[in-house]
Amino acid sequence: MLDPTATASSPAVSKPWLKSYHASVPATIPPLDHGTIPDLFDACCARYAESAAYSCMGSTLSFAALARDAGHLAATLQSLGLEKGDRVGVMMPNVLQNPITLFAVLKAGLVVVNINPLYTARELRHQLSDSGAKALVVLENFAATVEQALPGTDVRHVIVTSLGDCLGLKGLLVNAVVRHVKKLVPRWSLPGHIPFKQALSRGRGLTLKPVALASGDTAFLQYTGGTTGISKGAILTHGNLLANMTQLGLWLDTAFVNRPRPQRIVFLCALPLYHIFALTVNALMGLKLGGLNVLIPNPRDIPALVKEIGQNRITVFPGLNTLFNALLNNPDFRTLDHSSLALTFGGGMAVQRPVAERWEAVTGCPIKEGYGLSETSPVATANRLDLPDFTGTIGLPLPSTEVEIRDEEGRSLPPGEPGEICIRGPQVMAGYWNMPAETARAMFADGFFRTGDIGFMSPEGLTKIVDRKKDMILVSGFNVFPNEIEEVVMTLDGVLECAAIGVPDPHSGEAVKLFVVRRRPDLTEDEIKAHCARHLTNYKRPRHIEFREELPKSNVGKILRRQLRG
Structure with a gap:
């Protein structure tokens, strides 16, 4: 099993990003204050005992x-x-x-x-x-x-x-x-x-028995499609998550270089806590900082969400491009007092520049993009929080994090040349649950995790994503894998062949498009959609269906999704 706390650096790894750090941010994180999340939990709950930790639907905890x-x-x-x-x-x-x-x-x-x-x-x-x-x-x-x-x-x-x-x-x-x-x-x-x-x-009426836990023990199995479409549980240890919290804490401090730090940090928690983004950035960082998380059970109800934002002096707003865009299209949101907003953190999917520009014009707070995956606990890179610019990149590696752009053989590529984004650091998972072969496929021997995203690094250490190596579709920040959709659709009587791809969507970034070759001529689009609704959660369901006489294939008969993408 990989050692998630290892921070050893290969001498060959260049770190151009360090010269782009704010002067207060160290290159590496200090030793962790606590060995496990329960240790941190007990300490923080004692320290902030009387403060509000969570609010939801008018009730506070x-x-x-x-x-x-x-x-x-x-x-x-x-x-x-x-x-x-x-x-x-x-x-x-x-x-x-x-x-x-x-x-x-x-x-x-x-x-x-x-x-x-x-x-x-x-x-x-x-x-x-x-x-x-x-x-x-x-x-x-x-x-x-x-x-x-x-x-x-x-x-x-x-x-x-x-x-x-x-x-x-x-x-x-x-x-x-x-x-x-x-x-x-x-x-x-x-x-x-x-x-x-x-x-x-x-x-x-019971007594909680103490359990001997260590930083290397598993805390979460965070399920992800990974890069192959097989649903896998990323093993995240206590050490993984505590390291990422420490990294984020150092990075967050710079958000208050040019403005006073509020006495209480109030997080908007509109992203679901079962998603790794909100789990770490909201629940765990809220605990570490003694902040209040305003829980939103249904973020799709934009008027209700706007009302909650208006009733709370939000300091930190983690969100996705789709959420920012939906709020900007609500007239009541545009009239709110946003003066308390110190940080808008965008992740899960690319933030579109027009959305970022409108957001800053309305709220006065620029969106800062970050990047990560379930396998990295999740945050691996982020833009500087003290600078006003929207860079259109995923930013710089966090302290103790190394990013390399590599070719298929694992060789490091020079600045400006695209290749696979690979990450090494204490927040990288311990492996995939009960899947040693998948773990080996995802990791280089030197501990770098292969993200499956294609990008390049600038001489200043900023990374730009340009494409995805695999066929994964990104719908509102959630990974959707064609294999799973195709497997479900193929169980429907009347389908001879099918293939799923991602197509641009103004609301969700991408949407699923399904190409179908009919075995039964009277098979309808409604039948397919009803079948998918029974077996796939909403964001995985095809929004567009196109019937074809045949699908493009390679010489060995593999369906060529790239030709369907055009």
Whole structure:
């Protein structure tokens, strides 16, 4: 297994980016203050006990309450017979129960498996089976999917929460509206499940047993398509994430070189916590800095999101190009007071220059792009936060991070010459879960991770992405792999052949286009879309379908997606 804490540097690695650093940023990070995330959690919750850690739908959770509830839930998880290293699925949107559960799982010595709550039963079953998860915490809105997916998995314990469980008396009304008025909870049956509030109550009478954890122990299995289209769990250790938090902390300090640092940092958390971007930049950095995270359960409801932004003096706004663009098109957002906004951090997908220019004109705060992947915990590079320019690049490698542009044989390429972006640093994963061959394919022998993105580095150390090596499609910051879509579509009666590609989309950056050769002449576009809706979560579904008589193929019969892209 790779050593995630290794920071050794090959003498051959040139580091032109160091001369572009702000004077206050060191080349390497200092030794970590804490060995594990629970160590950091306990220290920060004690230090910031009375401060608000999270707010959601008008209710607030202090750091002291977060520590209390996470401790109770952790004790209950241990009482179920779960032992160090066992995996626990966390399947819910941005509600207060999410961070409580995340930190409870880690405090119990267990491993978090983040799951998109919108997954279909097929997608969920794969992730549960592959991870070997023994327990699952899920919002009741998605319990019907869990009921379908559980057979054949190792899951023996399911804790079910309701939207209003952490909202006090108001929560009773919220649950009634969600269940009976909006009818957002399909019928489900999970015999033996434990209600979330009961799990907290049970934990009050239990003692949390200390678990000996080390920085090299696994904290998260963060699932990603990687570069081959096979869904893989990136093994992120406590050390990986603590290192990335330290790197980000040093980088964040420069955002306040030219403006006063606020007494409290308020993060907007509109990106889902099950995504690595929000997990690290919101949940973990919020913990480290004692900041408040304003949780947004449904960021697609732009008017409601604008209202939340207006009610909170947001300091740090992590987001995607699609979110920025949607807000800019809302007239109420443009009239808000944005004077508190110190940092807008763009990631997950390329930020378009016109969107960046409009954002700065409206908010007075430039968007700073960064870059990373699930495999890098996630942030590997970022633009300087003290400079006003929008560079259109992914910025400079963070401290203790090395970036090389390499050719197919792994040879380093000179500035300006495009090749594969490769990353080495303490935030790089320990490998893929139970996939040594995939791990070997993704890593060079010297510890550099192969991202699958093609780019070049300027003489100043700024990296520009120009293309993707593989056929991965990027929809609103989420990886979508043609193999998975094609496999699903091929199970539909009437399809002879198919191929999926990404096409430009003004809202999501890219959208999925599907080419189909019919076996049955009366096969319709609506049939295909309905089939995909049953088996693929929304962002993976084809938005465009084109029927062809045949698909272009190589001499050995491989479908040539690049010819379909034109």
